[in-house]
Amino acid sequence: MNSSVMRSAIIGVGDYLPETIVTNEELAKTVDTSDAWIRERTGIHERRKLEAGLATSDMAVGAAKKALLAAGRTPADVDLIVVATTTPDLTFPSTAAIVQRKLGVPVCIAFDIQAVCSGFVYALSVADGFTARGLSKCALVIGADAMSRLMDWTDRGTCVLFSDGAGAVVLEPREGRGDTSDQGLLGFALRCDGTKQDLLYVDGGPSTTGTVGHLRMVGQQVFRHAVVNISEAVEAAAAVAGVKVADVDWFVPHQANQRILQGVANRLGIDEAKVISTVATHANTSAASIPLAMAQGIADGRIKPGQLLLMEAMGGGLTWGACVLRL
Ligand code: UT7
Numbered sequence: 001m002n003s004s005v006m007r008s009a010i011i012g013v014g015d016y017l018p019e020t021i022v023t024n025e026e027l028a029k030t031v032d033t034s035d036a037w038i039r040e041r042t043g044i045h046e047r048r049k050l051e052a053g054l055a056t057s058d059m060a061v062g063a064a065k066k067a068l069l070a071a072g073r074t075p076a077d078v079d080l081i082v083v084a085t086t087t088p089d090l091t092f093p094s095t096a097a098i099v100q101r102k103l104g105v106p107v108c109i110a111f112d113i114q115a116v117c118s119g120f121v122y123a124l125s126v127a128d129g130f131t132a133r134g135l136s137k138c139a140l141v142i143g144a145d146a147m148s149r150l151m152d153w154t155d156r157g158t159c160v161l162f163s164d165g166a167g168a169v170v171l172e173p174r175e176g177r178g179d180t181s182d183q184g185l186l187g188f189a190l191r192c193d194g195t196k197q198d199l200l201y202v203d204g205g206p207s208t209t210g211t212v213g214h215l216r217m218v219g220q221q222v223f224r225h226a227v228v229n230i231s232e233a234v235e236a237a238a239a240v241a242g243v244k245v246a247d248v249d250w251f252v253p254h255q256a257n258q259r260i261l262q263g264v265a266n267r268l269g270i271d272e273a274k275v276i277s278t279v280a281t282h283a284n285t286s287a288a289s290i291p292l293a294m295a296q297g298i299a300d301g302r303i304k305p306g307q308l309l310l311m312e313a314m315g316g317g318l319t320w321g322a323c324v325l326r327l
Pocket of ligand 1: 157218256314
């Protein structure tokens with residue numbers, strides 16, 4: 001028998017992309033690569049680069065303002081801010097605290113989540129816990145990363161892949177019936193395997209080198225791990241939600257590589273026409289890529305209220321995970 005449950009519903013989505021575009025041709029002038037190689041192996045045509053003088057919080061605020069506008073809410077309504085980021089403005093305070101100040105949100109709960117490219121899915125699940133327990137009536141969940149700040153610009157294996165941006169959603173509680181017709185977050189699967197740290201990490205930090213460091217990746221192994229393990233997490237999240245992967249209207253994956261998107265979709269039997277792909281123009285914006293893709297799908301009219309969405313991501317940790325939701 002179904003019983004009433006509190007769900008976290010996404011009532012607004014917003015995005016921010018830096019104005020500066022870096023094309024494959026431009027990168028080919030500084031590292032040994034080519035537009036043809038990058039397009040063929042990754043699907044990326046161009047990426048964004050946050051301008052000097054701006055920080056991750058500025059992108060987060062830009063996305064949050066649009067999400068609040070779309071939701072018909074104001075900063076005064078917000079009682080929880082969770083920012084998923086690997087590129088905070090400062091070691092502390094959290095980027096969420098800086099966002100609170102810049103947005104003019106009154107005293108509230110605010111903190112960061114660090115799960116790299118999986119950060120947005122992790123952050124949604126944490127915010128869902130606050131909403132379900134009545135601790136938040138209006139939450140901002142933001143994925144924001146300035147990955148360009150972590151690049152070794154002489155490493156062609158990584159510097160062509162990553163990008164900068166932010167995406168935000170507004171979450172509010174909605175009473176549901178406890179079945180798959182409910183609006184809101186319906187099921188999660190979150191994973192971390194710290195033994196695979198060396199496949200994707202940053203070689204610096206406050207308590208080790210005292211530096212910010214650069215991103216290091218064993219690309220091929222991360223690729224293989226992604227295609228195999230994301231599928232398991234997706235099936236697990238769908239099982240928790242009580243839906244079949246085939247019932248999903250839109251697959252909104254983390255945008256690391258077009259070949260990973262296709263590989264995961266094929267493994268799961270998802271029609272490629274249902275995959276929201278922004279990798280060509282956004283590249284890999286880490287925690288921002290899922291809400292950025294969602295914002296694009298909504299803006300171009302593909303994603304509509306009431307539809308069933310499936311998100312998934314994989315990143316440093318290694319972390320990975322999936323979320324099923326009804327918009
Ligand atoms: O957000 C989650 C984290 N990231 C990912 O999910 C990324 C996962 N990995 C990938 O997307 C892919 O593995 C890459 C795009 C990084 C690499 O593609 P690949 O098809 O796995 O290439 P590879 O690493 O096997 O390298 C093939 C060749 C190598 O040359 P040799 O040894 O065959 O002579 C590389 O040195 O391609 C070379 N290569 C490049 N060539 C031109 C690597 N990067 C480049 C480049 N331009 N940018």
